[in-house]
Amino acid sequence: MLIATNSLFALLQDFVLSMWDMFKLHILSLLLYTGGVFRRQLLYAGLAVQSVYLLSRGLELHRLPLVGAHDTLAFVAASAAAFAIPFGMALGWDAKYQKGAALFAAAFTLFSMFSKQHNIPLPPVLKTLWFELHVVTAFLSYALFGIATVLGIIYLIEKIEKNEALQYKAILIGYCLFSASMIFGGVWAYLAWGTYWLWTPKELWTSILWLFYSLYLHARLRPWWAGRPSAILGIVGFVVVMFTYLGVSLLMKSSHSF
Amino acid sequence: MTVLKYITDILFSIRTTIWSLWFLIAMLLAGAVVMPAKEEFQTIHSMPLFDWLSEQSFIITWWLWASIAVLILLALNTLLCSVQSVLKKRGVSNLLLILSPQIIHAAFLLMLLAHLLSSSGGFKEIIAAGEGAAFQLNKDGVVLVIERIEISADPAGYMSDWGVDIVYTSGGKQIKRDRIMPNRPSLYEDFNINVKDLRAFPQKAALVQISREPGALWALAGGVLFMLGIMTLVILRVKTSRD
Numbered sequence: 492m493l494i495a496t497n498s499l500f501a502l503l504q505d506f507v508l509s510m511w512d513m514f515k516l517h518i519l520s521l522l523l524y525t526g527g528v529f530r531r532q533l534l535y536a537g538l539a540v541q542s543v544y545l546l547s548r549g550l551e552l553h554r555l556p557l558v559g560a561h562d563t564l565a566f567v568a569a570s571a572a573a574f575a576i577p578f579g580m581a582l583g584w585d586a587k588y589q590k591g592a593a594l595f596a597a598a599f600t601l602f603s604m605f606s607k608q609h610n611i612p613l614p615p616v617l618k619t620l621w622f623e624l625h626v627v628t629a630f631l632s633y634a635l636f637g638i639a640t641v642l643g644i645i646y647l648i649e650k651i652e653k654n655e656a657l658q659y660k661a662i663l664i665g666y667c668l669f670s671a672s673m674i675f676g677g678v679w680a681y682l683a684w685g686t687y688w689l690w691t692p693k694e695l696w697t698s699i700l701w702l703f704y705s706l707y708l709h710a711r712l713r714p715w716w717a718g719r720p721s722a723i724l725g726i727v728g729f730v731v732v733m734f735t736y737l738g739v740s741l742l743m744k745s746s747h748s749f
Numbered sequence: 750m751t752v753l754k755y756i757t758d759i760l761f762s763i764r765t766t767i768w769s770l771w772f773l774i775a776m777l778l779a780g781a782v783v784m785p786a787k788e789e790f791q792t793i794h795s796m797p798l799f800d801w802l803s804e805q806s807f808i809i810t811w812w813l814w815a816s817i818a819v820l821i822l823l824a825l826n827t828l829l830c831s832v833q834s835v836l837k838k839r840g841v842s843n844l845l846l847i848l849s850p851q852i853i854h855a856a857f858l859l860m861l862l863a864h865l866l867s868s869s870g871g872f873k874e875i876i877a878a879g880e881g882a883a884f885q886l887n888k889d890g891v892v893l894v895i896e897r898i899e900i901s902a903d904p905a906g907y908m909s910d911w912g913v914d915i916v917y918t919s920g921g922k923q924i925k926r927d928r929i930m931p932n933r934p935s936l937y938e939d940f941n942i943n944v945k946d947l948r949a950f951p952q953k954a955a956l957v958q959i960s961r962e963p964g965a966l967w968a969l970a971g972g973v974l975f976m977l978g979i980m981t982l983v984i985l986r987v988k989t990s991r992d
Contacts, residue, residue: 612907615931663986667979674972682932685873685941685960687968688864690793692785699777706770709763716767 513551514604516544517565521600524572527593531584534593538572541600545569552610557626558617559609560602560737568599570634578638578657587648591641599637621679628672633732635665636704640729643722655718658725659711666704673701696735703731760829769823776819779812798868824861827854846985852978859971863964872961875945879954883918886940886959892918893942898953913944913955939963 520541527534545565548556556562575592582588616622639661646654677687688694707724710716716724759765784790787809793801802810831854838847876884883894897914915935917925927935934943939961946956 612903612905612909615908615910619932621932660987664983667976667983670975670979674976677968677972679932681941681962681965682934683943684945685934685943685958686794686867686871686962687965688867690784690790692781695777695781695784699774699781702770702774702777706767706774709766709770712763713767 513544513547516540516547517600517604520544520568521597521604524568524593524597524600527572527596528590531579531589534572534575534589534596537593537596537600538569541565541569541572541596554613554618555623555627557623557630558613560606560740561608562603563626563630563736564599564603564606566630567634567637568596568603570631571599571637572596574631574634574638574661575641578642578661581657582653585645585649585654587645588641588654591645592638595637595641616683619679619682621675621682625672625675625679628668628675632665632667632669632672633736635661635668636729636732639665640726643726646722647719647726652718655722658722662704662707662725662728666701666708669701669704673697693735693739696731696739700728700731700735703728760825761833762826763830765826766823766830769819769826773816773819773823776812776816780816783809783812795873797871820861824858827858831855843985843989845981846989849978849981849985853975853982856971856973856975856978859967859974863966863968863971865964866967867962867964870961870963872959874959876957876959877954878957879952886917886937890919891924891937893957893959894918895955895957898947898955900947900949900953902949908947911944911947913947913957915942941965 520537523533523537523540527537545556545562548562548565557566571592575588575596579585579588579592639658642654642658642661645651646658680689681687707721707728710724711721789805789809795801802813807814831851834847835851841847876882878884878895880895880898883892885891886893894916895913896916899912899914900908901910903909911931913929915927915929916923917927917937925937927937929935929942929944934941936942941960941962943958943960944955945958948954
């Protein structure tokens with residue numbers, strides 16, 4: 492009995508230590524992103540370290556680490572840092588943009604560190620490619636909407652047309668991915684629950700978010716909305732993103748609760 | 750004549766699109782507040798939406814009725830603006846750039862059609878059944894028999910997999926044999942038979958759901974078309990700005 496207890500304790504100790512080793516990478520990526528506010532290379536390094544962290548989480552769990560607030564927040568941070576690169580290059584690495592993108596990635600990494608890890612095995616219904624496609628495209632779109640917000644804020648400060656044009660592009664690509672996520676979710680729901688649509692708070696907020704960015708894309712075609720108003724609309728869209736992502740999942744009972 | 754012109758001006762205007770979208774967002778926001786607060790919404794999935802709406806008080810469903818009304822206006826507006834856009838811009842050099850938004854609009858209309866069909870002609874029934882249970886599936890006398898329920902658990906006790914073997918019979922003869930698994934329903938005619946929940950103790954039992962979604966294929970067609978349109982638009986927009 493004592494031997495069994497000891498070996499169980501040793502196993503537990505190994506597990507905690509390996510988790511701590513992995514978590515150190517998470518802390519390091521936070522520090523690097525924070526440094527990325529001042530030096531672009533540190534933003535790249537933060538992305539590399541966080542990618543290793545996410546990879547190690549995936550290897551540990553034997554699945555995509557995209558369940559629960561901890562992993563998804565880290566994934567959004569890494570995706571935003573990755574998307575920040577092409578947009579940064581198009582802008583010639585504007586100092587304010589670099590600061591904004593690095594702060595965005597650092598903030599999401601920090602929130603992730605204070606969120607609970609989901610380490611238990613997935614229920615059978617989540618073991619499908621449709622679920623993986625659904626969540627990957629959703630979180631990539633959230634990251635793009637985040638980068639669009641950074642670009643929108645910089646446009647309001649600097650009033651350089653290129654920033655607004657890039658904000659539009661980030662939103663358009665994000666909208667494409669978000670729409671794909673909704674379609675993959677619909678296919679998955681039909682296979683898992685026999686219906687492609689459920690009236691739950693999450694689905695309602697997802698529709699609100701999709702309609703909001705549809706509104707942005709249409710409003711931008713009108714002269715009155717061009718420039719500052721559409722940039723503001725793009726920024727407000729991210730508030731809806733945050734509520735759909737975290738607010739609904741944490742505050743309301745739904746199939747998407749954390 | 751002036752009234753008719755006023756109406757056509759409204760239906761053909763992108764300003765109508767923008768105002769309709771604002772209004773629709775406002776209604777869904779109201780719904781997001783009303784829905785979790787009213788327990789009547791617990792039964793919304795038990796029957797087609799229009800049947801459910803006819804049974805409920807307008808006090809709690811006004812936002813859904815208003816959303817449906819604005820969706821009708823938006824559908825008309827989408828259809829007319831798309832036709833007008835294609836007719837106006839015929840012969841322009843970058844045809845794909847003109848067509849891709851209209852493909853997206855057509856996909857949106859297909860999705861609305863899908864919801865309309867499912868909301869009016871959908872069907873759902875949930876039955877708790879053990880091994881050996883049988884129930885009639887349709888008016889032609891097809892019977893669904895739950896033959897075997899298998900549940901596997903990992904060493905920690907979490908359910909790791911499951912499978913339910915079923916047999917369709919008619920007049921005592923077996924017509925089809927199938928196995929329902931996670932994310933793999935049994936499809937028979939236009940019925941989707943899936944398992945919502947399982948119990949291992951004291952006796953194996955499954956919560957079997959029989960549903961029919963007449964809009965499912967339209968929704969899928971809309972989804973595929975939407976992705977084709979939006980991906981074309983994204984590629985062309987990125988390419989145009991590089992040129």
